[in-house]
Amino acid sequence: MCTMITQSVKIDGSGKHNNEWIKLEQANVSFDHPFHAPYEHTLNIDFVNESQRVAVELSESAARDLVQTILEVLNQAEAEGHVEKQSV
Template sequence: MCTYTTVKDAVDGSAKGPGGSWFHVSDVTVYFDHPVHAMAEHTLNIDFTDPSRGPAARVALELTAESAERLVAAIQSALAAAPVEMRH
């Protein structure tokens, strides 16, 4: 069963895309659904994009729920370890 829950938000960063070139990412879409490539029944899918550059400006992740939870914890730990003045 799919939830069809999709979360979209704005981001500001860079990603390494097809051909190894870096590009600006401005949008993120997160959803829990069937993966395209990962060997799992369902995955947390994260797409970082720059819509102004077309469909090739995309980096996609498909993570198992356990891996996604570990990623969230790792991000929170890394941010907590950074001095506040560096985070703005």
């Protein structure tokens, strides 16, 4: 582990893994060496459950754009009344 920058958060949702949908329970977020993306360091998210992993490795700017986009979509959904309906 070269940067040691890592945090985990409990999540609730599903992800596609080997063409099958699996339950996801935790997201491990780190900024460290990627396995595949062509950068020295990337923002890595491992969506995991007890035994399976769905992984993404994003450039720093892509990760920031993604966070911004997620928040905008959630805010729009909330403003249009969909979040409350969904949670019922």
